[in-house]
Amino acid sequence: EVQLVESGGGLVKPGGSLKLSCAASGFTFSSYAMSWVRQTPEKRLEWVATISSGGSYTYYPDSVKGRFTISRDNAKNTLYLQMSSLRSEDTAMYYCARQNGHFDVWGAGTTVTVSS
Amino acid sequence: DIVMTQSPSSLSVSAGEKVTMSCKSSQSLLNSGNQKNYLAWYQQKPGQPPKLLIYGASTRESGVPDRFTGSGSGTDFTLTISSVQAEDLAVYYCQNDHSYPFTFGSGTKLEIK
Numbered sequence: 001e002v003q004l005v006e007s008g009g010g011l012v013k014p015g016g017s018l019k020l021s022c023a024a025s026g027f028t029f030s031s032y033a034m035s036w037v038r039q040t041p042e043k044r045l046e047w048v049a050t051i052s053s054g055g056s057y058t059y060y061p062d063s064v065k066g067r068f069t070i071s072r073d074n075a076k077n078t079l080y081l082q083m084s085s086l087r088s089e090d091t092a093m094y095y096c097a098r099q100n101g102h103f104d105v106w107g108a109g110t111t112v113t114v115s116s
Numbered sequence: 117d118i119v120m121t122q123s124p125s126s127l128s129v130s131a132g133e134k135v136t137m138s139c140k141s142s143q144s145l146l147n148s149g150n151q152k153n154y155l156a157w158y159q160q161k162p163g164q165p166p167k168l169l170i171y172g173a174s175t176r177e178s179g180v181p182d183r184f185t186g187s188g189s190g191t192d193f194t195l196t197i198s199s200v201q202a203e204d205l206a207v208y209y210c211q212n213d214h215s216y217p218f219t220f221g222s223g224t225k226l227e228i229k
Contacts, residue, residue, distance in 0.1 A: 045158075045166065045209055045220040061117075061217040095165055102156035102213045104177065106165040 022096030
């Protein structure tokens with residue numbers, strides 16, 4: 001069964017850092033680009049980051065560029081998102097998603113709350 | 117950035133009725149090289165992550181019932197549910213799959229009377 005399981009979310013103060021992980025199983029992880037997508041409390045979906053299958057290329061929207069870093073370990077079938085300089089507007093459910101052009105597999109998500 | 121605009125924001129229908137919802141993009145999602153539209157539709161049921169329904173504007177993802185149909189090209193797209201079932205209660209999102217930054221519409225919430 002194709003599965004993505006996120007972890008690492010929690011409560012963090014503004015300006016703080018957090019690292020999310022996503023464990024993949026049931027497919028050849030190293031063959032796919034992977035992404036993080038977040039959903040705000042207002043239910044708006046926002047693409048956060050993408051990494052190529054081999055890890056050489058990364059893409060970010062301006063809203064997180066310079067603050068978030070996506071990475072992967074293909075030997076461990078795991079995707080990461082390092083988040084720093086966190087702001088209240090980063091509060092969201094963070095989903096890991098397999099990117100096959102579109103996002104064809106999603107995890108259940110992990111919640112990040114940025115608050116003092 | 118490509119802005120995705122969905123309408124209506126919500127609709128309420130009875131089971132068995134036909135439903136259509138719209139998604140408009142601020143720029144064309146048609147790749148002139150391969151003539152494919154890079155538009156995806158997702159269904160999000162309460163308490164669940166989004167689920168891919170349609171990609172390439174009209175290709176149904178494996179396992180998606182054939183009552184779901186995607187259509188349109190360029191900047192105007194439609195998702196049609198031919199005969200709504202109770203389990204279709206969800207929010208439906210469209211997504212620019214054409215170019216970075218990927219962007220989503222604000223969603224259409226489908227309620228069942």
